[in-house]
Amino acid sequence: MTAAPDAPAPPAGRLSGLPRVLRLIGGTALSLAITLLGLLLVTFIIGRVVPIDPVLAIVGERATTAQYEATRLALGLDEPMWKQFAIYVGNAVQGDLGQSLRTKREVSEDIIRYFPATLELATIATLFGVLVGVPAGVLAATRPGTWVDQIVRIVGLMGYSMPVFWLGLLALLVFYGILGWVGGPGRLDAGFSMMFELDVEQRTGMILIDTALAGEWAMFRNAISHIILPSAVLGYTSMAYISRMTRSFMMNELGQEYITTARVKGMPEWRVVWVHALKNVMVPLITVIALSYAYLLEGSVLTETIFAWPGLGSYITDALFAADMPAVLGGTVVVGVVFVTLNMASDLLYRLVDPRAR
Amino acid sequence: MTLLSVKDLRVTFDTEAGRVEAVRGVSFSLGRERLGIVGESGSGKTMTGRSVLRLIRPPGRIEATEMVFDGTDLLRASEREMRALRGQRIAMVMQDPKYSLNPVMKVGAQLTEGLRQRDGMSARAARLKAIEALEAVQIRGPERVMEAYPHELSGGMGQRVMIAMMLIPNPDLLIADEPTSALDVTVQAEVLSILDGLVRDRGMGLIFISHDLRLVGRFCDRVLVMYKGRVVEELEAKNLMQAEHPYTRGLLNCLPRIGGSRAPLPGLDRAAEWAE
Numbered sequence: 001m002t003a004a005p006d007a008p009a010p011p012a013g014r015l016s017g018l019p020r021v022l023r024l025i026g027g028t029a030l031s032l033a034i035t036l037l038g039l040l041l042v043t044f045i046i047g048r049v050v051p052i053d054p055v056l057a058i059v060g061e062r063a064t065t066a067q068y069e070a071t072r073l074a075l076g077l078d079e080p081m082w083k084q085f086a087i088y089v090g091n092a093v094q095g096d097l098g099q100s101l102r103t104k105r106e107v108s109e110d111i112i113r114y115f116p117a118t119l120e121l122a123t124i125a126t127l128f129g130v131l132v133g134v135p136a137g138v139l140a141a142t143r144p145g146t147w148v149d150q151i152v153r154i155v156g157l158m159g160y161s162m163p164v165f166w167l168g169l170l171a172l173l174v175f176y177g178i179l180g181w182v183g184g185p186g187r188l189d190a191g192f193s194m195m196f197e198l199d200v201e202q203r204t205g206m207i208l209i210d211t212a213l214a215g216e217w218a219m220f221r222n223a224i225s226h227i228i229l230p231s232a233v234l235g236y237t238s239m240a241y242i243s244r245m246t247r248s249f250m251m252n253e254l255g256q257e258y259i260t261t262a263r264v265k266g267m268p269e270w271r272v273v274w275v276h277a278l279k280n281v282m283v284p285l286i287t288v289i290a291l292s293y294a295y296l297l298e299g300s301v302l303t304e305t306i307f308a309w310p311g312l313g314s315y316i317t318d319a320l321f322a323a324d325m326p327a328v329l330g331g332t333v334v335v336g337v338v339f340v341t342l343n344m345a346s347d348l349l350y351r352l353v354d355p356r357a358r
Numbered sequence: 359m360t361l362l363s364v365k366d367l368r369v370t371f372d373t374e375a376g377r378v379e380a381v382r383g384v385s386f387s388l389g390r391e392r393l394g395i396v397g398e399s400g401s402g403k404t405m406t407g408r409s410v411l412r413l414i415r416p417p418g419r420i421e422a423t424e425m426v427f428d429g430t431d432l433l434r435a436s437e438r439e440m441r442a443l444r445g446q447r448i449a450m451v452m453q454d455p456k457y458s459l460n461p462v463m464k465v466g467a468q469l470t471e472g473l474r475q476r477d478g479m480s481a482r483a484a485r486l487k488a489i490e491a492l493e494a495v496q497i498r499g500p501e502r503v504m505e506a507y508p509h510e511l512s513g514g515m516g517q518r519v520m521i522a523m524m525l526i527p528n529p530d531l532l533i534a535d536e537p538t539s540a541l542d543v544t545v546q547a548e549v550l551s552i553l554d555g556l557v558r559d560r561g562m563g564l565i566f567i568s569h570d571l572r573l574v575g576r577f578c579d580r581v582l583v584m585y586k587g588r589v590v591e592e593l594e595a596k597n598l599m600q601a602e603h604p605y606t607r608g609l610l611n612c613l614p615r616i617g618g619s620r621a622p623l624p625g626l627d628r629a630a631e632w633a634e
Binding site for chain 2: 264267355
């Protein structure tokens, strides 16, 4: 080794001419595109191999042969496979996922109606999971073996092991049925529901945001009283997961030498834990949080059913029972896009938090 | 004047496999001088150093009949008093800057942390002071180093940053725990001479912990030789070659010499009775 350089050298790379951020985003976008193409290929193949005739499903059993042929041509099913796939990808890129057999609307239109409900629910549930789970995990890690640790462990274990439909029903029974503290199933009370459809401009489809933007505070409060229970039930599971992971990451960091350094410098214990160690814990934790958020964004069928929540999970399930393949596959594509995008976002965020990964 | 006095220090760990005694009755006192502590891995030298800062993690326990630093009883001081000592008066440089610097914080933020948090200094003043400290450890272009992350520094640079960070509050006592063992040989001498100069100029006490007896002999005034948690010999560094204890003699003889005989080096004697 030669003498130590006195300043860090800029990281050398193949494309070191470009700014680092641009390279990072460019690379991410490219791998995003390839992943999504693979996803479309899978849904395309599923659509072709399921034993449901897409033409028959549209025209019905009593259609004439001429009608059947006409629809077949309109769907492009006489073209060679590769061309069909190209058309499918072309349409999907433009947001055209076909028409739902059940609702007779464009699948994309349906998803725009249903997805915001899931997004709203999953976001609040994840916030709950992070805001409770991370501090709980940190507290448990700094006091291993004490009653604090035991409580976090038991509460987390219950979150893992209780079936969500049972927990949801129980929560509804207690907090809505008996105590009456929160709103019941659905996103709003019936009266507000009509008002929301007719009077409030739906910019995002998320009731909390739209009513806040419109200044409809009574409706906003009502929406909160409805979302609090399902999001807490959903968030409980991610909280259990996040707190366990936080605990183990934090235990690991607290044994590192830089923690001793911070203590040698005379830093108070809260700063050692919540600044020095937590900054390092955030690096692996970002992936954990992103994965649990992505999981919730797929729409949780059970929770949405119990709380009559018109989200993506119940949409896809209903479509599946109606053998509505365009809706099922369209929903699958959307879920896939959400999942992949979130993964990429966590990847970018990860590099932002960890200077070594840049 | 005695800066630190330690009598019958014991560090024990109650583990599931039974009690482990890492340090078993170590006594020494230290003025504004350089004390070397030498021993193999596991001889208890690191634990001795960390006991002074009371930074042994549970289930480790520190016991002693006396442990006094400049009038403060380290055994009975509250955690708050210990923190005040740690930040200001006793500092420690650890072995490997790769692990002892926080990997996700910029060097500048770590250097100025004590000044900003404890002394309530403004960002500007703290920055100037940190740059001054980096210059004192002979880092050129300190402004750039302030903006760097630890992984962007070489080992020698990292250790100089560590020394700068620990010397910012001008402590009375510095514990250097194998400060050069993780560094390349070419850099070792450089870092040592920087450390030497600073300790000498500021007249602070130094506890230099190392496994390298000859290095400690050159660098310190007095040497404690530890074996299995006990001090087996204490002697003036200049009398090192006249060491009497067979263990010390063994440590002296286990290093090869350029141009010396090529016969196998003698193995280190580890007689059980020395540990009694």
